[in-house]
Amino acid sequence: MSDAKAVADRLVKAKRLNALLTPPKDLRKSLAIQEAAARPTGVLYGMPVAVKDNICTLEFTTTCGSRILEGYRSPYEATAVAKLKTAGALIAGKTNCDEFAMGSSTEHSAYGRVLHPLDKARVPGGSSGGSAALVAAGAVPAALGSETGGSVRQPAAFCGVVGIKPTYGRVSRYGLVAFGSSLDQIGVFGRSVHDAARVLSVISGRDPRDSTCEDRDPLRLPTVPESLQGFVIGLPKEYFPPELDPAVRRACDRAVRLMKELGAAVREVSLPHTPYAVPTYYVIAPAEASSNLARYDCVRYGPRFDGRVDLRGLYRSTRGQGFGPEVRRRILVGTYVLSAGYYDAYYKRAQQMRALIAQDFRNAFDRGVDLLFTPTVPSPAFKAGEKLSDPIAMYMSDIFTVTANLAGLPAMSLPIGRIKGLPLGGQLVGQAFLEDEMIEAAYALERVVPATDEA
Amino acid sequence: MSSSWETIIGLETHVQLRTKSKMFCGCATAFGAPPNTQVCPVCLGLPGALPMPNGAAIGLAVRAALALGCTVHPKSVFARKNYFYPDLPKGYQISQFDQPLATNGTLSFLAPERGIVTAGVVRLHLEEDAGKSIHDRFPKATAVDLNRSGVPLIEIVGGPDLRSPAEARAYLQTLKQLLEYIGISDCDMEKGSLRVDANVSVRRAGETALNTRTEVKNINSFAFVEKALTVERDRQIALIESGGAVTQQTMLYDSKENAVRPQRSKEESHDYRYFPEPDLPPLVLTPEFVAEQQSALPELPAAKRDRFVATYALSREHATVVTSNRAVADYYENVVRAGAEPQAAANWVMTEALADAKDHQEQLRVAPGALAQIVALVKGGTLSHQAAKKVFGEVAAKGGEPRTIAEALGLIQVADSNVVAGWVTDVLGAHASEVGRYKSGETKLMAFFVGQVMRASKGKADPKLAQRVLEEKLTAS
Amino acid sequence: MSVSREEVLRIAQLAELDVEKEALPELVDNMSRIIDYVAQLSAVPANGTVKVFVPGPDAIRFRADEVTPAHLAFGPAEFAPDFKEGFFVVPKLGQFE
Ligand SMILES: [Mg+2]
């Protein structure tokens, strides 16, 4: 059992990473209050869980890494946060992230970039980079992040921790600040599969405030299996292209060999529409984002920039200055693809492609595959600034993760080795609402894979 | 000038549904609360809030669709209509677009010039209301109240089937009556629970193509519908006749000036960027749910009117008046059920009862049984019509039993021929010259004699009996 | 350039975003590249028979019509940039009126 002061001390020690947005004073004060109020009978009693800053909390401000919500305190809390508190967990501050979760490096935060815990010149991945970095640095055993296109799995892979994105509809989105509503899910980071899974189990389940959340009981945690006997693991060939980094391929091959040794059957499968996943994602996510971010109009909350006399002028200056360049770019792209004359060519086409991508997965699962295994990201953590000038290069870092968001499937990343000291992640993709099978396989692989060895 | 012109009007009507809570959150819909007190994360559009649809609102919308003879679609889709306005908290309105709740209905109404007209209802969809912007509360600033934000609405899009401002008014009146009948809305234009926008164009008589139309907004009272549309029609005709052309734009009606002016807006062609609302799964209606709404519908006004004609032998005109309002129709039927003769009951309801209700907050103050008794007292000769009206007023004001009240007021007619004969004798004695003229053929003086008898009896004489006795005496002597 | 300067400005107006003059050339370039990139979707033959995929529940659940407002820990006065006499206050609408 960790006491509030020790938790705060550990978090403050990790300050150099710029992973936490909550000031130490606020953090210490709140943790002491929370500890006194926490229910000793809760299954997460005393467990500190850091929360990405795009998830509403009563304890701390919720800024989404944006100037447009600078100092914003939410008058209500997210369902996931309320469930954590009911289970006795301590909300251990708010973590830095790409502005409105748009990014893959946590460089797009109005509050500065997050440093990779193992190499400060590199990025921790994103957009939930702050949460990943804090778990990797050992400051907290678990943290909440959010995913729209891989924002939990990709930083988990970069930082060498476990990251789970549940099935769309498994966890309530109420209180998760929307980016791409049809893709968004709250996800979890853990030092271990177990830490991540038990937090996921607590935050999962029905919520009368979210129409897109399924009316289901919370996820039941599987036990650690003796073997992977009976599991059929599919290797989608599109995720292992010839140009794949050899070290990434070696680490994956090793993980696959280990799963076979545990009794799993392994089979190559094809997900033919994979090449279109990133362009599909970069139509649908910005389209939804352009609408979701219309509410930041400085009428009801948020600061106002530049007091121009008429409201429209105020809208434009506040939104122009309050949003960073990547968010502005995506709002514009999203507005463009939805605007008159372009809707059919872009948005409608992307919707059709999304259906085909989801169908690819169904076809694979229908042919007897239980789970898919792929690299999480094509490369290890890149250097800060490396991809900032080229948005498309940045988008390509989501190439193996966006498909699960488009298809609404559960997926997770766990460490499977390192290249030159930098972590690599292996990804498991499961069938809808069968997170338990996915977690079972992850438990087994985690026990045998040399996660910190060079591949 | 309008004789050679035809006006084409289609109305888009927004109707607030009668629910306790809002469309997508549990906030109250009650009118008149202090500003921004009926709000929550959802209807304030706070970051992270999500909509949860109100089943009762959906049920009421389905009822409206069924009453308008629409096809109710088993699956429809909510969509976002994106635009910026300070009283639109999310920057979009949750509405329906290419897959609406219902399509293809009709509304028949009595047009002043064309008789019964059946106008098309293109579509009916569900949406949420915006808040309220108040421009005269603070100098140089706009005040925003979000109590109304998220209140459930239906939008009823009528076809371009109306041919005059008067027709538009009649259509709207019939629509309002229907919606009130089925109890889905209070349809109060003053409170904003019924709002109408009109698409207006004109063409020369004989033309079939539709010309450029304008949209007339801000018609915020029933009385202004006809006026606003007349002004806009005349403006368009004058414009074309002077060689100009109508441009597609939104016109705002100013009721004080009785004028229309174009909305001052830079982006006239709105690009709403509709797309399916990702926060809401498809709206799927089971056949059971639709059947439940169907069975909750009362008899509709047109059917009731036809039945009143058939069952009570009322004229179509009388039946229309008596069924104009569901409460009045029910009242009428209760009066008849309590034993009143149907035509007499209709006469009483259309005159005394409605007049009294108008002065007393639409309350039908005389119980159906009491009115039936009054009707019977008149028919049986116990009360004169004048006396009966007095009794009605008394019962309305104080309650009580009509006969008792009539007795207490001394209004019971004297039907004893001996007593009446006494008054007749007095009257004939006092008017010898008129008696002479009558006898020499001036029979129309009978009315005068009856009047004198009524006067002598202080209204108590049964006028029919008085006339009979007068006739007897005048011919006998 | 698949997206013109004028189009970017028009879109920015729809999205109510100021675009600084100096930032415009790079923005036009970035937007064009992104739009060109996603335009590869149109290279795939359109398939009108594809059923739309919507993640999450197949149908809306209905909420009961009860007045149960979600709780606000504190009122709008605490988070609004300008709140007077119970109203959110904004500058005059200008061109909106
Ligand atoms: Mg509407």
Ligand SMILES: [Zn+2]
């Ligand atoms: Zn509300």
